[in-house]
Amino acid sequence: MKIAIIDYGAGNxxxxxxALQRLGYSSELTSSTKTIKGADRVIFPGVGEASSAMKMLKSTGLDLLIPTLEQPVLGICLGMQLMCSYCEEGDTRGLNIFDTKVVKFNNQLKVPQVGxxxxxxxxxxxxxxVEENSYMYLVHSFYVPAYRDSIANSSYGVDYSVALHKNNFYGVQFHPEKSGKIGEQILKNFIEIR
Incomplete structure (x- = not known):
């Protein structure tokens, strides 16, 4: 099982x-088109600001590669947000894998939502x-509103999509790698998806 983690300078x-090692899998951090295309599974991480991250993707051509991938792809946190069509953060055009916008939590809420x-x-x-009402770890100021491709929801002042799925693409707003055994189960499930 070849697992590629996309390296574009915007992920911890x-x-x-x-987390993958604890599950018995090795992975390769890479920006190589050939390596990413040849992987069995691709993880698209992201921590940081949307417009800066998008510039980094564009500088390496990864913005053109990612939407064409045919194997299972998992976007995490900012990675999921960049898979959407538009993000309010930095007025950023995304990869348009998910035809939805990413918007900011309203000013009455403490942002980022951390915890x-x-x-x-x-x-x-x-x-x-994974049981309903399982706890996952999140750090974010922007969110995807309720949406047809949602496969999990959460609530923080507003109900929102916390996971998305379309064809071979999956996205999660939470950090499975920081969410203990349940998060590891989700990573394991992603690796085993057929």
Whole structure:
């Protein structure tokens, strides 16, 4: 099983690598088109600001590569947001894999939302063996509103999509690599998806 973690300078990837190691998998951090295309699974991480991250993707041509991938792809946090069509943060055009916008939490809420929150309405094999109302770890100021491609929801002042799925693309707003055994189960499920 070849697992590629996309390297574009916008991800704290060590925790993802360690979580995969605990599951018995090795991974390769790479920006190589050939390596990414040849991987069995691709993880698209992201920590930081949307417009800066998008510029980094464009500078390496990864913005053109990612939407064409045919194997299972998992976007995490900012990675998921960049898979959407538009993000309010930095007035950023995304990869348009998911035809939805990413918007900022309203000013009445403390942002970023940092910490543990429950996920509900779980769908697809990504959440196999995961119970409704499981707690996942999140750090974000922007969110995807309720949306047709949602496979899990959460609530922070507003109900929102916390996971998305379309064809071979999956996205999660939470950090499975920082969410203990349940997060590891979700990573394992992603690796085992057929």
């Amino acid at each position: 990837v060590k925790s993802i690598e360690f 543990w929150n429950t996920i509900i309405d779980l769908k697809t094999d990504l959440f196999k063996g």
